[in-house]
Amino acid sequence: MTDNSSHDSGDNAGGRAADDAATDGGVAATAAQAHNDTDYLGAEVNILNPSTPYMRDHLRIVWTGFAIWVLAVWGPVTLTRLAPGPMTIQMPILGFPLHYFLVAFGAPTSALILAFWYSRRRDALDEKYGIDHANVTKSESGTGVAATDGGADE
Amino acid sequence: MTRSSLLLQSDLLPEALDISFKLVPAILVLSMLGLFLTIGFVFRVADTDNMWVAGRSIGNLENGMAIGANWMSAASYLGMAASIALAGFYGLVFVVGWTTGYFILLIFLAAQLRRFGKYTAPDFVGDRFNSDSARAIAAVTTFLIGFVYAIGQAKGMALVSLYIFGDYGGLIPGLDGYQVMVVFMMTITVGYLTLSGMMGATKNQAVQYTILIVAFVAGLYAVGWTQGYSTVLPQLEYGALISQLGSEFSEPFASSSYYLWVATTFSLIVGTCGLPHVLVRFYTVESERTARWSTVWGLFFICILYWSAPAFAAFGTDLYSQNVGPTYGDPGMASAASEVIVVLAAQLAELPQWFVGLVAAGGIAAAIATVAGLFIAGSSAISHDIYTNIINEDATQRQQILVGRLSIVALGALTTLAALNPASSIAALVGYAFSLAGSVLFPMFFLGMWWENANRQGALAGMTTGLTLWSIPMINQIVPTYIGSLEAPLSAGLAQWMPAIGSALITLPIVFVVTIVVSMATDEPSLETKRIVRQCHSPEPMGQQETAEDVVADGGEDVATDGGRAVDDAAAEGDRADGDAAAEDR
Numbered sequence: 001m002t003d004n005s006s007h008d009s010g011d012n013a014g015g016r017a018a019d020d021a022a023t024d025g026g027v028a029a030t031a032a033q034a035h036n037d038t039d040y041l042g043a044e045v046n047i048l049n050p051s052t053p054y055m056r057d058h059l060r061i062v063w064t065g066f067a068i069w070v071l072a073v074w075g076p077v078t079l080t081r082l083a084p085g086p087m088t089i090q091m092p093i094l095g096f097p098l099h100y101f102l103v104a105f106g107a108p109t110s111a112l113i114l115a116f117w118y119s120r121r122r123d124a125l126d127e128k129y130g131i132d133h134a135n136v137t138k139s140e141s142g143t144g145v146a147a148t149d150g151g152a153d154e
Numbered sequence: 155m156t157r158s159s160l161l162l163q164s165d166l167l168p169e170a171l172d173i174s175f176k177l178v179p180a181i182l183v184l185s186m187l188g189l190f191l192t193i194g195f196v197f198r199v200a201d202t203d204n205m206w207v208a209g210r211s212i213g214n215l216e217n218g219m220a221i222g223a224n225w226m227s228a229a230s231y232l233g234m235a236a237s238i239a240l241a242g243f244y245g246l247v248f249v250v251g252w253t254t255g256y257f258i259l260l261i262f263l264a265a266q267l268r269r270f271g272k273y274t275a276p277d278f279v280g281d282r283f284n285s286d287s288a289r290a291i292a293a294v295t296t297f298l299i300g301f302v303y304a305i306g307q308a309k310g311m312a313l314v315s316l317y318i319f320g321d322y323g324g325l326i327p328g329l330d331g332y333q334v335m336v337v338f339m340m341t342i343t344v345g346y347l348t349l350s351g352m353m354g355a356t357k358n359q360a361v362q363y364t365i366l367i368v369a370f371v372a373g374l375y376a377v378g379w380t381q382g383y384s385t386v387l388p389q390l391e392y393g394a395l396i397s398q399l400g401s402e403f404s405e406p407f408a409s410s411s412y413y414l415w416v417a418t419t420f421s422l423i424v425g426t427c428g429l430p431h432v433l434v435r436f437y438t439v440e441s442e443r444t445a446r447w448s449t450v451w452g453l454f455f456i457c458i459l460y461w462s463a464p465a466f467a468a469f470g471t472d473l474y475s476q477n478v479g480p481t482y483g484d485p486g487m488a489s490a491a492s493e494v495i496v497v498l499a500a501q502l503a504e505l506p507q508w509f510v511g512l513v514a515a516g517g518i519a520a521a522i523a524t525v526a527g528l529f530i531a532g533s534s535a536i537s538h539d540i541y542t543n544i545i546n547e548d549a550t551q552r553q554q555i556l557v558g559r560l561s562i563v564a565l566g567a568l569t570t571l572a573a574l575n576p577a578s579s580i581a582a583l584v585g586y587a588f589s590l591a592g593s594v595l596f597p598m599f600f601l602g603m604w605w606e607n608a609n610r611q612g613a614l615a616g617m618t619t620g621l622t623l624w625s626i627p628m629i630n631q632i633v634p635t636y637i638g639s640l641e642a643p644l645s646a647g648l649a650q651w652m653p654a655i656g657s658a659l660i661t662l663p664i665v666f667v668v669t670i671v672v673s674m675a676t677d678e679p680s681l682e683t684k685r686i687v688r689q690c691h692s693p694e695p696m697g698q699q700e701t702a703e704d705v706v707a708d709g710g711e712d713v714a715t716d717g718g719r720a721v722d723d724a725a726a727e728g729d730r731a732d733g734d735a736a737a738e739d740r
Contacts, residue, residue, distance in 0.1 A: 040692030041685045041706065047604035054693050062261045073254050073423070074416060081412040088406065095394030100404045103246045104464045105390070108253035108457050115257050115450045122265075122446060126693060133443040133695045 032130030054129055061121045065114050072110035076102035167321070167332060168313060168490040170478045171498055175320035179511020183318050186365065186515055187342055190522065193358045194349050216360050217439050218451025223363035224431060225252070225452070226459055227303075227524030228310025231366060231517045233580030234460075236492040238467035239474075239481065240579075242402050244410040244418075246464070248581050251422025251588075253453065253460050259427045260449040266603050266690040267436045268445040271701030274437075274531065275430035275595060276539040281703065282602040283613040284683060286544050291617045293535035295594045296430040297561075299587045300532030301568055306583035307521040307528075308573035311339040313494050314517040317501070317510070333574045339518070340573070343525050344566035348559045362523035367458055369516025373496065374462045377469050377503045384465070392465040399471050402482040417656030418585065424658050425588025428596030430535070431527035442696070470499035477502050493580055525569075529562050536561035577635040585655040586628065592658035594620035597665040605670075606687040612673030616665045623661040627654040682706060 034053045043051040050056040080087040080099040087099040094101065126133065167173065230252065238245035272278055275296055280289025312335035319338075321331030329337070378384030384391035396404050407415070426432065435452075436445045471481050474495070481487045491498060497517065500510045537558035542549045549557075576583060594617050601608040601616075631654045634640035643649035652660050678684075689702040696705065 035693065040694060041688050043688060045604065045606040045684070045687050045691050055691060058693075065257070065261055069254065069257050073250060073419065077406075077412070077415055077419075080406045084406060088404075090397065091393070094390055095396065097396060097404050099406055100243065100246075100396065101393065103243075104249055105461065107250045108460050111254040111257045112450075112453050112457050115260050115453050118257070118261055119446045119450050123443070126443075129693055131693050131695060133441055 031128045035129040035131065054125070057125055057128075058122070061118060061125065065118050069111065069114055072114075073107055076106060167316070167330070168494050168498070169488055170474070170491055170502075171317055171494055172501055173316045173321050173331070176318060176507055176511060178508040179318045179514060182508065182511050183315075183515045183518060186519065187346070187522075189361065190358050191346050191349065193361060194346055214439075214444050214448050215451055217435060217444065217448035218455055219363040220359040221432070221435050221448060221452030222455035222459075223359035223366065223520075223523040224435060224527040225456055225524070226363075226366060226520050227584065228307045228314075228517055228521040229524075229581050229584040230456075230459055230463070231370060231520040232310045232314065232493055232496055233306065233582075233584065234463045235467040235470065235496050236489075236494075236579060237581045238464050239403075239471045239495050240487065240489065240492045241409050243404055243406045243408065244415060245467070245581075247415055247418040247422065248585075249460050249464060251419045252426065253456055254419075255423035255426025256449060256453045256456070258423060259432070260446060260453075263427060263433070263599055263603060264436050264445045264449050265442040267433060267599075268439060268442040269690045269692075269696055269702050270603075270686070271437065271696075271703075274534050274538055275433050275599075276535050278433075278602070279595070279598050279613065279617075280539065280543065282683065282687070283598075283608075283610040284679065285610040285614065288598075288610060288613045288617065289539050290544060291614070291621070292595065292598070293539040295590065295617070295621065296535035296539075297532045297565070299430065299590055300528040300565055301572070302590065303528050303584055303587035304525050304565065304569040305572045305576055306580040307525045308336050308340055308569050309576045309583065310493065310580045311343075311518055311521040312336040312573070313490065314497060314514045315339055317494070317497055317514050329574070336570055336573045339521075340566050340570040343522050344529075344563055346522070347526055347529050347562050347566075358526070359523050362519045363455060365519040366516040366523070367455070369512050369519070370459055370466070370496070371462055373500050373505075373509075373513040373516070374466050374469070376505055376509065377473075377499050378465070380505065381469065381473065381503050383469050383472070388465045388469075389461040392468040395468050395472060399468060399475075400482050403468070403471060413651075414653060414656060417653060417659040419656075420662075421589045421592050421656040421658035422585065424592030424596045424662055425585075425590070428591035428594070428599060429588070430591070430595065431524075431531040433599070434527075434531055434534075466496050466499060470495035470502075473499050473502040489579060529565050532565050533558045533561040572636075575636070577632050582655055586632065589627075589654060589657045589661075590621075590624050593624040593661040593665060596658075597662060597669060601666065601669055601673075603687065603690060605673075606684040607673055607678050608669060609673045609676060609679045611676040612669040612671075615672040616669030619668045620661055620665040623664060624657060627652045627657045630654070 031053070038052045038054065040052060040054075043055070045051070045055075047059070050059050076087070076099055088097045090096070091098055091101060096105075229248070234245070234248045234252075236245075237248055267278070270278055270282075272281060274293075276289050276292035279292035280286060312332050315335040315338065316331060319335065322334045323329070323331035325334050326337060374388050375384075378388040378391065383395060402408060435448075439445045439448055471487075474487055474491070475481050478487075478491075479485075487495075497510060497514045500513045537554050541557045542554055546553070578586075597616055597620065598613055602613070627648065630645055630648050630652075631643045634642040634644060685706045686702045689705050696702075
């Protein structure tokens with residue numbers, strides 16, 4: 001399954017160009033092509049400066065989720081601090097004080113929904129880049145055992 | 155010393171709780187413990203791979219349950235409802251901090267850690283930063299976390315066992331009923347752990363999760379139904395009750411400031427992402443995709459209890475006020491009574507004794523499951539990271555397992571001693587461990603995973619800073635409670651701005667800055683290390699037993715296909731990498 005095609009020019013330039021194509025076209029085949037062209041072991045890892053198309057797409061999901069998460073976790077309590085009156089009114093039907101509900105029920109539930117959303121998006125991203133986890137896990141596990149033993153002994 | 159300890163002891167027997175030997179609940183708990191031991195025995199381990207990471211064979215749902223059981227300790231089962239009942243709105247920090255942190259873990263660390271594929275948290279730190287010193291600091295931190303965290307568990311188990319087994323004060327000379335139970339329950343836990351190891355622990359955790367969640371939710375429904383509080387969804391129906399509970403229950407910032415609220419949640423969240431016994435769960439799954447989805451499942455299983463806990467607290471508070479005395483004001487509900495409010499609510503609702511026993515047994519299952527995860531992580535830190543990697547590199551598997559078991563016994567003894575006169579509530583005791591994980595380990599995981607230039611010097615400086623800063627509020631607030639002549643806190647101002655339970659809000663940014671600045675001021679890590687980090691982020695699937703290091707080191711095809719590029723990189727960083735490799739040669 002290792003399929004990094006070799007190229008002689010600098011990988012950064014190549015990666016960028018492929019990425020542009022991917023985001024412009026948005027066609028799965030293009031993304032998969034970019035994936036095939038990317039040498040992941042040669043691309044720098046820096047959360048503030050993603051260097052591969054995949055990482056850039058991934059981090060876009062990560063940061064979007066993170067921003068919503070920050071609002072869900074600390075938004076209600078901050079609003080309660082700023083405007084205690086409106087935030088502590090009793091909710092219709094449920095009877096909760098609003099701030100209490102948003103914190104006790106809203107925050108955990110938001111995290112759960114966000115986690116589900118992220119995992120779905122991440123699977124979709126893998127699909128877009130033509131990555132299949134199921135086959136590789138099964139087919140390579142046999143050979144992997146030897147490798148682990150080698151690693152563990154050192 | 156004697157006066158204060160006497161005072162503490164009488165404080166530790168929860169008022170209103172029916173403390174006596176009860177036959178059916180006792181049989182229930184003992185057969186539950188027997189079941190754990192049997193499962194542990196059936197899945198007992200003889201080799202280290204199974205001992206630590208369960209052979210990397212655990213699937214989605216099972217790992218989700220294990221995440222849940224591992225996670226939900228006496229602090230979730232008992233301590234959280236206690237804090238919500240006593241501290242009101244501030245008590246909700248635990249509900250928020252201990253659930254939402256999983257999302258951060260998921261998006262930043264879960265799959266990457268699985269790809270890294272090493273045994274333990276200190277393994278990651280040691281291998282990522284090429285340093286045995288870093289590994290040792292991480293191992294000591296892991297051990298310390300297990301110790302601090304488990305104190306709360308021992309307290310919870312002992313309090314609940316009082317309901318089931320009764321008061322045997324004096325059975326062990328000098329110890330009161332609560333303390334006898336601490337010794338008894340910790341002995342059982344340690345015995346079970348030394349026999350079973352991680353495989354037994356993981357198999358058990360699915361069972362333990364089932365027991366604890368059924369006991370908790372059934373308890374909630376039964377209390378709500380029989381007392382007329384709720385019908386089908388007590389998790390939402392308790393809202394209508396809040397206005398009758400007294401303003402202390404829900405009024406924002408009544409017992410604590412906005413700052414303390416934010417600091418505590420922050421600390422609990424980053425602690426979640428740095429706790430070794432949580433992180434090791436991602437090493438046990440079969441693939442990185444399983445790592446992601448089992449996090450979602452795990453969070454769902456956790457939420458079931460966390461949605462229910464505030465409802466339980468509300469019902470318990472109301473029942474206490476009706477049957478025992480006012481919950482708030484003077485004297486109010488004592489802290490020992492609040493710690494068992496979940497059991498107390500079931501008892502005050504006059505549910506049958508076997509049923510109250512079941513609720514209590516759930517608390518014990520929760521505590522044992524978490525202590526299992528903690529002690530396995532702590533003992534593997536000692537036997538795998540310090541003993542095998544640093545002290546005796548030729549250690550046989552037999553020696554490793556022996557050292558592992560000895561360190562479990564040592565952890566158990568330390569925890570028992572500290573739990574005899576615990577310094578704080580269950581939830582707070584556990585919170586201190588979160589501050590530590592968030593101050594020391596989370597920054598290393600985050601920067602180590604997401605910034606390839608983070609290096610050994612940066613990690614050493616960062617972890618040392620984190621440990622030092624974490625210990626300051628601990629010395630200020632906690633240590634004095636164990637020393638008779640001192641009064642906590644030593645400095646009230648420090649306790650206000652750097653509270654022990656929320657200290658990561660201060661320490662984490664400092665540790666980040668220290669690590670980054672020192673890393674930038676010193677040489678970059680070797681190319682091999684960088685390639686391992688890159689492999690952790692590559693979307694390319696990996697084999698079940700593969701680690702990032704394997705792929706980078708003996709992936710012959712990889713090197714070949716890299717072709718010119720690898721040479722380019724090597725040329726650019728060649729000198730430095732060679733220098734590092736020589737210096738870091740282990």
